[in-house]
Amino acid sequence: MMSIWRNKYRLANLLLAAGAAFSGAAHAVSDLPGGPSVRQLNMPIGVTKIAQEQHFLHTVMMILCTVIFIAVFSVMFYSIWKHRKSTGHKAANFHESVVVEVIWTIVPFIIVILMALPATKVLVAQKDTTNADLTVKTTGYQWKWGYDYIKGEGEGLAFISTLDSSHRALSDAGAKGDVPVDYLFKVDNPMVVPVDKKIRIITTANDVIHAFAVPQLGVKQDAIPGFVRDTWFRAEKVGDYYGQCQELCGKEHAYMPIHVKVVSAADYTAWVDVKKKEAAAKLDDPTKVWTLPDILARGERVYAANCAACHQANGKGAGPIKPLDGAAVVLDADHAKQIQVLLKGQNNGAMPAWAQLSDTDLAAVASYTKNSWSNKTGQIVQPAEVLAQRGK
Numbered sequence: 001m002m003s004i005w006r007n008k009y010r011l012a013n014l015l016l017a018a019g020a021a022f023s024g025a026a027h028a029v030s031d032l033p034g035g036p037s038v039r040q041l042n043m044p045i046g047v048t049k050i051a052q053e054q055h056f057l058h059t060v061m062m063i064l065c066t067v068i069f070i071a072v073f074s075v076m077f078y079s080i081w082k083h084r085k086s087t088g089h090k091a092a093n094f095h096e097s098v099v100v101e102v103i104w105t106i107v108p109f110i111i112v113i114l115m116a117l118p119a120t121k122v123l124v125a126q127k128d129t130t131n132a133d134l135t136v137k138t139t140g141y142q143w144k145w146g147y148d149y150i151k152g153e154g155e156g157l158a159f160i161s162t163l164d165s166s167h168r169a170l171s172d173a174g175a176k177g178d179v180p181v182d183y184l185f186k187v188d189n190p191m192v193v194p195v196d197k198k199i200r201i202i203t204t205a206n207d208v209i210h211a212f213a214v215p216q217l218g219v220k221q222d223a224i225p226g227f228v229r230d231t232w233f234r235a236e237k238v239g240d241y242y243g244q245c246q247e248l249c250g251k252e253h254a255y256m257p258i259h260v261k262v263v264s265a266a267d268y269t270a271w272v273d274v275k276k277k278e279a280a281a282k283l284d285d286p287t288k289v290w291t292l293p294d295i296l297a298r299g300e301r302v303y304a305a306n307c308a309a310c311h312q313a314n315g316k317g318a319g320p321i322k323p324l325d326g327a328a329v330v331l332d333a334d335h336a337k338q339i340q341v342l343l344k345g346q347n348n349g350a351m352p353a354w355a356q357l358s359d360t361d362l363a364a365v366a367s368y369t370k371n372s373w374s375n376k377t378g379q380i381v382q383p384a385e386v387l388a389q390r391g392k
């Protein structure tokens with residue numbers, strides 16, 4: 001059954017592609033395997049049973065609705081035309097006809113049941129998150145995703161996934177000419193999961209409502225601050241699958257893509273190993289005393305990854321986003337106030353809190369802002385100072 005739909009889908013795509021060729025696209029934009037396709041109208045078939053069943057249901061319902069639409073309107077227009085007054089027809093009177101009323105109650109009822117039965121089956125399967133092999137918590141942030149591996153192989157891994165800054169720069173420049181095939185889908189740290197394993201996804205958010213959605217995997221779940229929701233998938237094919245936040249969450253909504261990398265069991269184990277080692281290496285000693293050049297190099301990276309989206313690479317900010325270039329709190333020889341702004345945020349979260357960054361990262365970014373642009377203080381903020389300010 002499924003293969004019939006698959007072939008139909010291919011045919012439809014072929015027709016669309018032909019249309020695209022004739023219309024003469026302005027830029028060379030190409031399909032992203034595992035992500036969106038050029039002029040894609042239909043849902044993707046997907047690589048999970050659920051995604052395939054969703055696609056199948058969608059197709060069946062579309063056909064059913066189209067058949068009903070054509071049948072009802074054909075009868076209606078035929079009747080109007082055939083029995084028009086000018087040819088001498090008199091209106092029939094079947095007001096309160098029991099037969100007609102029974103028919104038009106029973107027939108739609110049967111149709112609704114026929115649609116509801118398979119749909120309910122899929123819906124129930126979609127919600128069954130029991131017996132997962134791996135549980136990953138995905139947290140929506142303005143504007144990035146956090147992944148915490150909370151149960152199963154890789155337990156304890158946690159990282160943030162952000163859009164590649166070169167793609168963001170390309171977008172700001174108007175994305176003229178050729179763009180990379182994974183334009184606005186490339187992230188620094190994709191979420192990696194093993195193939196053929198049941199992956200339970202728990203969604204939540206840190207600030208506003210986001211939604212975790214990957215069409216090829218047949219998952220879409222709102223990520224709501226203060227709540228947890230869950231969904232699951234079992235990818236049947238190794239590959240890269242892409243999605244986006246699907247709940248309008250602010251001005252950078254378009255820049256928080258999701259990249260799920262499905263790998264073999266062996267590759268997954270290898271990846272977990274590497275990530276564990278990286279995490280251990282990142283656990284910087286907060287008592288380490290840094291030199292200015294070293295900490296500035298580190299701070300530059302932290303700033304580019306976390307701060308530049310709002311405060312700009314030049315530190316000038318924009319509108320309500322205060323400039324860091326020349327800011328009194330940044331220049332201050334007393335570091336406490338600046339560290340507190342970083343740890344707790346400011347102005348009700350307009351400036352987000354960054355307590356999730358390590359002491360070293362925070363010290364590095366504070367030092368960087370103290371010694372960049374026109375700020376030439378020569379001051380170093382050491383990780384120990386950040387540690388001392390935590391919990392104050």
Ligand SMILES: [Cu+2]
Nearest residue numbers: 210211245249
């Ligand atoms: Cu979002």
